[in-house]
Every structure is written in structure tokens, then in C-alpha cells.
């Protein structure tokens with residue numbers, strides 16, 4: 001095989017923008033993306049060569065679509081591979097999740113003990129009183145949608161799927177989740193301040 | 208209504224809350240800078256504040272963290 005000179009960012013862009021070099025450059029981009037995805041997804045079970053080709057195909061379309069949004073913050077190929085990884089990961093997450101819906105998760109009366117490791121590596125990390133506080137905060141301080149966002153994500157639901165099912169954009173979902181985390185954090189901090197033992201002087205004069 | 212989460216989920220939530228910041232960048236902003244973050248370890252990111260926000264995003268967003276690590280792996284194993 002002939003070792004080609006690597007293209008500069010400008011070459012990639014100009015050749016992808018117009019004929020005559022376009023067709024050939026699209027092939028080169030595709031092959032770069034396949035190689036990059038192979039490295040990025042190495043060791044992941046259930047990813048076949050045909051998958052890599054499919055992901056690359058979908059990615060190249062997305063990359064060409066967004067060509068004009070390349071800002072030169074990185075090399076063109078790194079930028080393109082970042083897009084491809086998102087395309088591939090989104091598809092793999094959907095596959096792993098299957099067609100379960102929010103209703104299947106029962107996040108309204110949640111007992112989602114299912115999706116995380118049974119061995120519970122968290123045991124050592126969370127104390128019983130903290131657990132009670134967290135559960136109380138989730139029940140009392142969140143709106144139903146905020147609760148859904150928190151619980152569905154903890155159950156491992158992909159954000160793309162959750163956003164679709166809630167009928168909101170991924171950005172709106174991020175904000176919902178962020179607001180929920182901020183509320184929970186504030187509630188826990190308040191809780192902690194209330195239950196903290198008073199300083200020793202005050203303790204004696206109290207009541 | 209009772210909330211019943213597994214210990215592992217509660218541990219994950221506690222970790223998320225500890226990393227939560229008052230202001231955060233969302234996944235779209237993170238993704239705009241992802242390639243630069245991986246390629247030049249943040250040297251190409253506009254401001255230190257933005258770099259801090261991007262790193263903080265990795266702590267609270269499992270999907271972006273997964274993509275960051277995958278891109279890092281792909282770039283490190285090149286050649």
C-alpha cells in the first residue's frame with residue numbers, strides 16, 4: 001500500500017468541500033474514522049467490524065454536515081473522531097438499554113435495584129444515616145420531573161433516550177438534572193447543619 | 208412514595224452531589240471543546256475558568272466522561 005502524506009487541516013476542509021478531490025477524501029476520512037473507532041472501542045464486547053463500518057458511515061455524514069462548525073481548536077481529524085465517538089457511543093448505549101421505557105423503570109415509585117452491580121461496592125462509602133438523608137431529600141425536595149431525571153440516570157438510562165421520552169432537548173435535560181443535584185446538595189447541607197452538635201459552650205447554656 | 212436505591216446507586220449519587228457546582232457547562236459546550244481537551248491537555252482551551260468547567264463536567268456527566276476516555280484511548284494508541 002502507498003503511504004500517503006498526511007493531509008493538513010486546510011486540505012481536509014477544502015477537499016471535503018468540493019469536487020474533484022471530494023469522493024476520494026471522503027473515503028480517506030471514513031477509513032480514518034474506522035481506525036479511530038476501532039482503537040476507541042477496543043475491548044468492548046459486542047462491537048463487530050460491521051458495526052464499526054456502520055458507525056463510520058453515519059459519522060461521516062454527520063461530520064460533513066458540521067464541517068463549517070470546525071473552529072480549529074484541535075486538528076481536524078481529532079475533531080472528526082470526537083464526533084464519531086459520540087455517534088457510536090450513543091448507538092451502543094441505546095442497544096444496551098434496549099426498549100425499556102420510563103414506565104418500565106417505575107421511577108414514580110422507584111425500587112430500581114436492578115441495573116447496578118449486585119455486589120454493591122458502595123457499601124463502604126455510604127453510611128446508613130446518609131442513605132436515609134439522601135432518600136428523604138429525593139422524596140421531599142425534588143419536582144417529579146427532577147426526580148425522574150435523577151433516578152433514570154442512576155438506573156443507567158441513556159440521556160438521549162431519557163430526553164426523547166421526556167420530550168425535551170438533551171440540554172434541557174442536563175439543566176433539569178443539574179437543578180436537581182443542586183437542590184439535593186443544598187437540602188443535605190441544611191440537614192447536616194441542623195443535626196450537627198452545637199459548639200461545646202453553647203451546649204451547656206442551651207435549653 | 209418511597210425511594211429505594213441500591214447502595215451503589217446512592218454512593219454514585221453522593222459522589223455526583225459532592226462534585227456538583229453552582230454553575231456548570233452542559234454537554235454541548237463540553238463537546239465543542241472535547242477534541243482540544245484531549246489533544247493538547249487543555250492548552251488550547253480559551254480560559255482557565257472554562258478548563259475548570261470542562262474538567263468538572265467530566266466528574267458529573269458519565270456519558271461525556273466515557274467519550275473523553277474513548278477519544279483519549281484512540282489518540283494514545285495511534286501509530
Ligand SMILES: [Zn+2]
Nearest residue numbers: 233234268271
Ligand atoms: Zn456531558
